[in-house]
Amino acid sequence: SDKMSDKQSAQKSAKIASGAVVCVESEIRGDVTIGARTVVHPKARIIAEAGPIVIGEGNLIEEQALIINSYPENITPDSEGVEAKTMTIGINNVFEVGCMSQALKIGDNNVIESKADLGRNMILTSGCIIGACCQVNTCEVIPENTVIFGSGCQRRVQTERPQPQTLQLDFLMKILPNYHHLKKTVKN
């Protein structure tokens, strides 16, 4: 019975901070917290199935991006002994169009380029760039300022971290409300 009530309380609506711009056409399911100055484009999907998702400030989540905290493949939702793990995403990250991220821990200033695919057991530190169409599904911590690129997922280390997209965020926060309705959180 404890488990049942836990599951019920987890089905809250998303907690969206006041400075965030989340379009109503985006799909947000489960216990999701979104920080201030984060922009979520229409058709982006943030799905917290197997645990909550906490997203920091200043993130840019573009169209058709999928951030999902899902159950690992061999575990069914109702099996016993499954803990809900929280997915944490830091600040100033960019999730480009069509990417998919299942990584449980993402730091700051990372860029996940279009159609990239991150596995659940990855941990991104900061300044990492996962190149377009790169599928990375290893169980490791990616060191800072790593760039993964190319069809063979080659790696190199860059000397500068990617710049935070402040200009783009400011622009979007001004323009998007002119064309889309926004999701707001009911404050308790």
Add this chain to the structure above:
Amino acid sequence: MASLLQPDRVLYLVHGEKKIRSPLSTLYFCRYCSELRSLECVSHEVDSHYCPSCLENMPSAEAKLKKNRKRICNQLNENFRCANCFDCPCCMHTLSTRATNIPAPLPDDPSKTAMKKAYYLACGFCRWTSRDVGMADKSVASGGWQEPDNPHTQRINKLIEYYQQLAQREKLERDRKKLARRRPYMPLAFSQHTIHVVEKYGLGTRLQRQRPGAPITSLAGLSLKEGEDQKEINIEPAQALDEVEPLPEDCYTRPINLPEVTSLRQRLLQPDFQPAGASQLHPKHKHLLIKRSLRCRKCEHNLSKPEFNPTSIKFKIQLVAVSYIPEVRIMSIPNLRFQKECQVLLTLTNPVENITHVTLVGCEEGDPEDINSTAKVMVPTKELVLAGKDAAAEYDELAEPQDFQDDPDVVAFRKSNKIGFFIKVVPQREEDGDVTVSFKIRHDFRNLAAPIRPSEEGDAPAEAIWLTHHVELSLGPIIA
């Protein structure tokens, strides 16, 4: 099924130095020789050089002129590289120039600072920047970037000059020997030898157009060259050393910093320096690409000549086979059974504007061209008539459909310049592998490029000649 339209299902045989079987879409048609030509029986010539990213043109004649005129070797033109564009040394993508604003003191008043633009090179693919190797930002958007100098440039240039002179001298001696021996037949022997021989020491294929019946010009050329190269170039031989630099002491104990180690490909693309560390990888100018023209080896006419402008994909001369020869394509194949007669539907398309008559003939026993067929084929015996290609046909509603009186057993359908017809196939081998059939197609061809003969009254329409091609079709596996 799209797989039936794959180009390698239908092959045409080309009679050249080698017998080549290849799809019609890859072949050329020399309308002066009236024969099919493949890429292997034509000579490929460089038309012009262009940079693939900035699309700047550099005709090869100009590039070579610059090389000979300037005694100081202009590296950019000699190596056929673009002056403006760079390649990323890490991933070989094209580098783009980015600008940042940096505060810089005003020249008039050092105490005030104004925002000045600083430019650096960056790769959009692997995120390499010119700052990674310590190259300072430049104040101009283009033209400020220099490749590092090779310390061995002078020695290499001297060696190149010496060996070029040597090669020329050897060539003169060789040609003079040939001259002495075969004086009456000289022009032909000379031209066949020197046109396609790649000269030693990389001087490149020099195409010397020898006009038949003019032996004097070649001799004149020889004596001129002799007069020019009076100056002897001497080089010092290379010196062998006994001692080699020893390895550093921590060679085995120092931990490897993997991101700093260059890959073989990165290293070898910079043959001057071949740096082992990624912090020594400097960007190189982008290599130029060529536009190539093709020439028939027998009659020396151009078969394909692209336009000069790099942005244009059209051709000045484009004698491709699909515009002259009727094309056979496979439309549908029933289940093929061993030693059972099956009916295959093929299409024939007429590429020219006049009516074409096509006769199909099966290959005879012991035909030397028929080496791959694994099935017997019965082709229609009657002559097939193909209507001309009429671009305006679909818009012309009043046109009367031409009546060709097709035999419904042979011709399945007819649609403007295309007909579908049946052939009967009896697979003869039960093994794995595709059923292959071959036959010959004989069609009439009106040569519009034939030289204009003085005609008596009334121009007769161009004479039709009959061409025969050997065609092989790959019909797929036998279904048991």
